Amino acid sequence: MNFTKMQGIGNDYIYINCFQEKIGNPSEIAVKLSDRHFGVGSDGIILIQPSLAADCKMDMYNADGSRGKMCGNGIRCVGKYVYERGIAKKDILTVETLSGVKTLHLDLDGGQVSAVEVNMGKPVRKASEVPVLFSKDRVLNEPVIVDGKEYRITCVSMGNPHCIVFVDDVDSIKLEKIGPLFEHYPMFPDRVNTEFVQVLGKNELKMRVWERGSGETLACGTGACAAACAAAWNQFAERQIKIHLKGGDLSIRWDGNSDEIFMKGPAKFVFDGTVEI
Ligand SMILES: N[C@@H](CCC[C@H](N)C(=O)O)C(=O)O
Numbered sequence: 001m002n003f004t005k006m007q008g009i010g011n012d013y014i015y016i017n018c019f020q021e022k023i024g025n026p027s028e029i030a031v032k033l034s035d036r037h038f039g040v041g042s043d044g045i046i047l048i049q050p051s052l053a054a055d056c057k058m059d060m061y062n063a064d065g066s067r068g069k070m071c072g073n074g075i076r077c078v079g080k081y082v083y084e085r086g087i088a089k090k091d092i093l094t095v096e097t098l099s100g101v102k103t104l105h106l107d108l109d110g111g112q113v114s115a116v117e118v119n120m121g122k123p124v125r126k127a128s129e130v131p132v133l134f135s136k137d138r139v140l141n142e143p144v145i146v147d148g149k150e151y152r153i154t155c156v157s158m159g160n161p162h163c164i165v166f167v168d169d170v171d172s173i174k175l176e177k178i179g180p181l182f183e184h185y186p187m188f189p190d191r192v193n194t195e196f197v198q199v200l201g202k203n204e205l206k207m208r209v210w211e212r213g214s215g216e217t218l219a220c221g222t223g224a225c226a227a228a229c230a231a232a233w234n235q236f237a238e239r240q241i242k243i244h245l246k247g248g249d250l251s252i253r254w255d256g257n258s259d260e261i262f263m264k265g266p267a268k269f270v271f272d273g274t275v276e277i
Pocket residue numbers: 011062067068069070071072073074160161193211212213214217219220221222223
């Protein structure tokens with residue numbers, strides 16, 4: 001099978017062009033290829049497929065084989081792939097995802113895509129949409145006890161579920177230990193992506209993420225949007241925010257009129273390859 005490895009600020013996935021390849025067992029392939037010792041090595045796989053509703057469709061699987069409904073860093077890479085590999089030579093693209101059709105604006109530089117802005121849609125702040133078992137309709141800065149310590153959580157759905165935890169110092173968080181405890185916390189029946197966020201200023205956040213199904217990743221696009229929303233919602237920050245993640249920076253803008261969140265950042269090819277599956 002032919003594949004292309006790509007990354008968006010270090011959140012790396014294996015992209016499979018399903019205009020050409022047919023795969024019947026994506027979950028198994030995600031587990032096999034994502035393995036960093038016995039496979040290609042990635043945070044998961046993303047299938048680029050034909051769509052009746054948009055220029056293409058994206059179907060993503062985490063490294064453990066579970067399916068994600070949306071992937072912010074992945075969708076920017078899909079935009080670059082679709083444009084540069086000639087599937088749709090348009091600087092405004094639409095991509096169908098399990099959480100709806102998203103519109104992408106490509107920045108072009110000498111025929112190459114240098115950055116992509118994605119309309120990520122409206123954040124959903126209802127607890128039932130995350131989904132989270134909580135007596136309140138909205139989970140805003142609520143206390144929870146994890147591993148004997150109190151954390152304050154805010155829950156946001158960006159098509160996929162996020163639990164945002166504001167902390168004083170993200171670097172001191174023992175993510176390998178605390179990440180899985182949040183992911184499997186009984187309050188989240190579908191597991192959850194957890195973002196630990198430090199407020200650096202009204203327009204600047206620093207974030208580390210433990211992703212459902214992939215563990216610590218260098219960045220999470222939907223997580224960055226959820227963190228921006230949670231920060232504004234808690235009045236810790238304004239609606240235009242730069243977020244520093246381990247793998248690089250994302251610019252997030254939450255439009256006050258439309259309630260839509262726009263995420264902008266880079267997308268890069270790493271290499272093309274062929275693998276036996
Ligand atoms: N890395 C992604 C999100 C991938 C899916 C997530 N782990 C889930 O299961 O919801 C991003 O950049 O948004």
